Every structure is written in C-alpha cells, then in structure tokens.
Amino acid sequence: MKVMQTAMGALSLLALTAAAQAQSTTLTIGTVNNNDMIVMQSLTGEFTKQHPDIQVNWVTLEENVLRQRVTTDIATKGGQFDIMTIGTYEVPIWSKQAWLSPLDNLGSDYDADDLLPPIKNALSTDGKLYAAPFYAESVMTMYRKDLLEKAGLKMPEKPTWDFIAQAAEKMTDKSAGVYGICLRGKPGWGENMAFLGNMAREFGSNYFDASWKPQFESEGWKKAVTLYVDLMTKYGPPGAASNGFNENLSLFGQGKCGMWMDATVAASFVTDPKQSQVPDKVGFAPAPCGTENCPNQGANWLWAWSLAIPASSQKKEAAEQFISWATSKAYIDLVAKEKGLSNVPPGTRQSLYKNADYLKAAPFAQQTIDSINNADPSASGDKPYVGLQFAAIPEFQGLGTAVGQQMAAALSGSATVDQALKAAQSQATREMTRAGYIK
Structure with missing residues (x-):
C-alpha cells in the first residue's frame, strides 16, 4: 500500500511538472551582435524573474547574417523567430505586406507618446506601431x-x-x-x-x-x-x-x-x-x-534597431510582454543602475533627453539628439523614396x-x-x- 501511495505521489509530481512545462512559453529572439544587445541578453534574467512562465532563447548573429536570416524566415513564413531585431528599412515594407503584427498591447505604463517622433513615425504604418525601438541613431x-x-x-x-x-x-x-x-x-x-x-x-x-x-x-x-x-x-x-x-x-x-x-x-x-x-x-x-x-x-541618417513580432508567431502575447520590457523607461533605468547612466540605449525616448543627469553624464547626448532631429527620411524633390542611407523598397x-x-x-x-x-x-x-x- 505504501509503495502504491509513493508511486502515485511520484506520478502526481510528474503530472504537475508536465503541466507547468506545458504552460511555459519559450520565445526565440533573433538579434544582432552589437554591444547594446549583448547587454540586453545579460539582463534577461530580470525579465524572466518577473515572468517565470516565459523563457528566452537568443539567436545572436553578425549584422549581414541576421538581415539575411530574418528576411528569409519572414518571407517564407518559416516561424523560426518569435521576435526579430529589424530596423527602419524593414518596418514600412514588411508591415504593408502584413508580415508583422502591430504592437497594440504594450501595456498601460509603456508610454508610447514618449518615443521620439522621428523614430516612432519611422516604425509606424497608418498610425500603428509595428516595431518598438531598442536604440536609435543618426x-x-x-x-x-x-x-x-x-x-x-x-x-x-x-x-x-x-x-x-x-x-x-x-x-x-x-x-x-x-x-x-x-x-x-x-x-x-x-x-x-x-x-x-x-x-x-x-x-x-x-x-x-x-x-x-x-x-x-x-x-x-x-x-x-x-x-x-x-x-x-x-x-x-x-x-x-x-x-x-x-x-x-x-x-x-x-x-x-x-x-x-x-x-x-x-x-x-x-x-x-x-x-x-x-x-x-x-x-x-x-x-x-x-x-x-x-x-x-x-x-544625417536615421536608424532604429527595433523589436518586432512576425505575423507567423503563435506567441504574440508573450512576445509583446518581452518587447514592452526591453524598450521601456524601466529598462533604461535598469541599465543605468547596472551599467551606468551614460550607457543606456540612446535615441528612443524624449524623457531621456530631458533628464539633466543624463545630459551631464553623456557628453555626446546633445549631438545625438540634434542629429536625429535633423534627419528627415521622407520622400521629397528628386528623392522618390522614403529613407536616407537606404531606399525603402524591397x-x-x-x-x-x-x-x-x-x-x-x-x-x-x-x-x-x-x-x-x-x-x-x-x-x-x-x-x-x-x-x-x-x-
């Protein structure tokens, strides 16, 4: 009888473990091997601590290789990635082809209105945000x-x-x-x-x-x-x-x-x-x-390495939770605490450039924001395409x-x-x- 009870207890434990594993979601994220992304990976434990039901699998690639891999995957609906690191070139093209899911549930405290207007506009189509900027640059x-x-x-x-x-x-x-x-x-x-x-x-x-x-x-x-x-x-x-x-x-x-x-x-x-x-x-x-x-x-040029969800992903809710965390004001505060204020991801939020402590800590901050604000990627005159250092055509x-x-x-x-x-x-x-x- 005791043996039977022990066996039943073990089976129950296995069943509970299996149920927990079944409820866990693993996100596969394709990203570039730039320094800010390496920092993000090192801090991912903070995200999984807040979201114990979500695990993260990183695929980190050199820039040219990343672009080739994510383009092939999304065009063929391969489903290899739940989150892709893409930029201001891909977003206007891929969103119009219905290859990306709009980011319409980043949370009540995300404050999308705080995003710098040139960056937000470059990552939006018909007023909808299709990628959230992790960092932006000119x-x-x-x-x-x-x-x-x-x-x-x-x-x-x-x-x-x-x-x-x-x-x-x-x-x-x-x-x-x-x-x-x-x-x-x-x-x-x-x-x-x-x-x-x-x-x-x-x-x-x-x-x-x-x-x-x-x-x-x-x-x-x-x-x-x-x-x-x-x-x-x-x-x-x-x-x-x-x-x-x-x-x-x-x-x-x-x-x-x-x-x-x-x-x-x-x-x-x-x-x-x-x-x-x-x-x-x-x-x-x-x-x-x-x-x-x-x-x-x-x-000037204008670019934002950004996080987006391919329409083929079956894990949109979890993916949006990660994107919201990684591109939030709270994440900037986390990097400031762990790596120093001058090392936070730049170029995405207006509040950062209104922060007197950041402007003092980062001697490059004013030049960065001036360069971004002076970059106009819109088509005009003899330039029939959107984009500066690229032409936003497939x-x-x-x-x-x-x-x-x-x-x-x-x-x-x-x-x-x-x-x-x-x-x-x-x-x-x-x-x-x-x-x-x-x-």
Missing part, C-alpha cells in the same frame, strides 16, 4: 581631441570633408599604429553602403532620381567614393574593406583612429573607461558636409549589397572607382528595370 563625427590639438587644428562647428581630409593627414602616425580616419568598408547595404549612401548625399547625390534612374555615375557619387578611397588608402587602417561598425568600434576604442564618422550609438562605448582606452580624449561633431554650405548639420536589400561589393572592390584596389561606379550603375539599372520602376 551619424556623427567622433574624433581624438588630443591628436587634433597636436596637429594644430580645431574641429569646426560644422566640419566639411575638406577639413576632414586635412585633419586625417596630420593625425596619421602609422609608426605608432594611429590612423587618421576609420570608416566602414565591409560590403553590405547596412554596412559600407549605409555610410557611402550618406556620404554621397553630402555631395548632393541620392540613390535614384525622381524617375527611379540610379545615380551612381553622378558627380556627387564620384566625388564621394573617390575621396573615400583616397582617404582610406592613405590614412586608414590596413584591411579596411573588411571593417564594419563593430571592427571600427574596436579600433577606435584601442586608440588607433584619429576620426571615425559613424552611428551615434557608438559614443557611449568609446567614452566608457571599461571599454575604451581613450574615454576622456573623445570629441563629438556633426557629420561632415560636402560643401561649405552645410545645411542641417550635415546629411529591391534595395539585394541591390544595396551588390553595389556594396563593388565599393569594397574599389577600396581594396581590385577595381578603380570609375569601374566600380559603372558596374554599380549597370547592376542597379538592370534591377530597377526588371522590377518595373524604370519604364
């Missing part, structure tokens, strides 16, 4: 104040590329392992083309004209890419054609870059003594202009990466600038004609 110039002073120069309030070229030459000391300038070279629509598309706009050129004709052989693109290759060949680090955002972040943090024009999100890492060897030597300025007449502090992802490979070839010396731009123009014209944009 572009800025980060530079070594000590090296610039040693060169006898002062960073202008609105730097031009002519000044940047002069400074890069004088700041370079290859014998000491210091390169005057570090820029993205790794091919990809979100890597080197994010930078070069922005640089071309600084010289007056866009990806397409009003009739969707590609502009890669225009004067602006020729000036931009010629200067880019010249600067990086003379004053950049070796192997630059393989360097993306993370590689340049590492180089700058090691004190090997005099200047770096890139995403504003990098600022907190290059000024963090735990992650940078030059934290107190970094200055910040707007992105350079191609001409002396410098409108709106340069030609074809751009493949086209931008193909063109990026041509630009990397020019940087590595396996093609001339004219050859690279001619090949890019040919590829783009063929693709835009095939897709029906060019009649």
Whole structure:
C-alpha cells in the first residue's frame, strides 16, 4: 500500500511538472551582435524573474547574417523567430505586406507618446506601431581631441570633408599604429553602403532620381567614393574593406583612429573607461558636409534597431510582454543602475533627453539628439523614396549589397572607382528595370 501511495505521489509530481512545462512559453529572439544587445541578453534574467512562465532563447548573429536570416524566415513564413531585431528599412515594407503584427498591447505604463517622433513615425504604418525601438541613431563625427590639438587644428562647428581630409593627414602616425580616419568598408547595404549612401548625399547625390534612374555615375557619387578611397588608402587602417561598425568600434576604442564618422550609438562605448582606452580624449561633431554650405548639420541618417513580432508567431502575447520590457523607461533605468547612466540605449525616448543627469553624464547626448532631429527620411524633390542611407523598397536589400561589393572592390584596389561606379550603375539599372520602376 505504501509503495502504491509513493508511486502515485511520484506520478502526481510528474503530472504537475508536465503541466507547468506545458504552460511555459519559450520565445526565440533573433538579434544582432552589437554591444547594446549583448547587454540586453545579460539582463534577461530580470525579465524572466518577473515572468517565470516565459523563457528566452537568443539567436545572436553578425549584422549581414541576421538581415539575411530574418528576411528569409519572414518571407517564407518559416516561424523560426518569435521576435526579430529589424530596423527602419524593414518596418514600412514588411508591415504593408502584413508580415508583422502591430504592437497594440504594450501595456498601460509603456508610454508610447514618449518615443521620439522621428523614430516612432519611422516604425509606424497608418498610425500603428509595428516595431518598438531598442536604440536609435543618426551619424556623427567622433574624433581624438588630443591628436587634433597636436596637429594644430580645431574641429569646426560644422566640419566639411575638406577639413576632414586635412585633419586625417596630420593625425596619421602609422609608426605608432594611429590612423587618421576609420570608416566602414565591409560590403553590405547596412554596412559600407549605409555610410557611402550618406556620404554621397553630402555631395548632393541620392540613390535614384525622381524617375527611379540610379545615380551612381553622378558627380556627387564620384566625388564621394573617390575621396573615400583616397582617404582610406592613405590614412586608414590596413584591411579596411573588411571593417564594419563593430571592427571600427574596436579600433577606435584601442586608440588607433584619429576620426571615425559613424552611428551615434557608438559614443557611449568609446567614452566608457571599461571599454575604451581613450574615454576622456573623445570629441563629438556633426557629420561632415560636402560643401561649405552645410545645411542641417550635415546629411544625417536615421536608424532604429527595433523589436518586432512576425505575423507567423503563435506567441504574440508573450512576445509583446518581452518587447514592452526591453524598450521601456524601466529598462533604461535598469541599465543605468547596472551599467551606468551614460550607457543606456540612446535615441528612443524624449524623457531621456530631458533628464539633466543624463545630459551631464553623456557628453555626446546633445549631438545625438540634434542629429536625429535633423534627419528627415521622407520622400521629397528628386528623392522618390522614403529613407536616407537606404531606399525603402524591397529591391534595395539585394541591390544595396551588390553595389556594396563593388565599393569594397574599389577600396581594396581590385577595381578603380570609375569601374566600380559603372558596374554599380549597370547592376542597379538592370534591377530597377526588371522590377518595373524604370519604364
């Protein structure tokens, strides 16, 4: 009898355990291997403590690989991910194709009205939010104040590329392992083309004209890419054609870059003594202009790494709970407590930039918010597409990466600038004609 009772008790325990496991939800989240996302993963225990019925499985990938994986998964309704890390390029396209679930239940205390208007608008379609921004960025110039002073120069309030070229030459000391300038070279629509598309706009050129004709052989693109290759060949680090955002972040943090024009999100890492060897030597300025007449502090870009739910997910309720937690004001407070106030995810909430303690702790905060506010991705004039460093059309992802490979070839010396731009123009014209944009 006792044996039977013991057996029945064991069975009951197993049944209860099975029931608990059945009620537990596991979210699979695809994300990029950038620093802020690594911090989010390290703090996930705080979320599961509050939501013991939800477990989190992370799939962390390099930027180009992540984009390929999530695009394939959502287009084929593969269902591999319950939450995807995507950006301002994907949201307007995928939401219109009904590939994303609207975020309509983030909780009464989420305060979506606190999101910065340019970011909220970029992640919304027909007034509905389809992705919540984890961090957002524009572009800025980060530079070594000590090296610039040693060169006898002062960073202008609105730097031009002519000044940047002069400074890069004088700041370079290859014998000491210091390169005057570090820029993205790794091919990809979100890597080197994010930078070069922005640089071309600084010289007056866009990806397409009003009739969707590609502009890669225009004067602006020729000036931009010629200067880019010249600067990086003379004053950049070796192997630059393989360097993306993370590689340049590492180089700058090691004190090997005099200047770096890139995403504003990098600022907190290059000024963090735990992650940078030059934290107190970094200055910040707007992105350079191609001409002396410098409108709106340069030609800024606008991007937000954001969390979205594919329409194919069967775990929307749990997914929204995680997204609400990871993009909330409370999460910002958690990061401030654990990592320091200057290291919170930037660029998403108005309240952060009204916080006097943050503005004091983060010397880059004002430049970040100014750059974001001065970025206008809307279509206008001879720019028929939404977007700045990208064109928000489905074809751009493949086209931008193909063109990026041509630009990397020019940087590595396996093609001339004219050859690279001619090949890019040919590829783009063929693709835009095939897709029906060019009649």
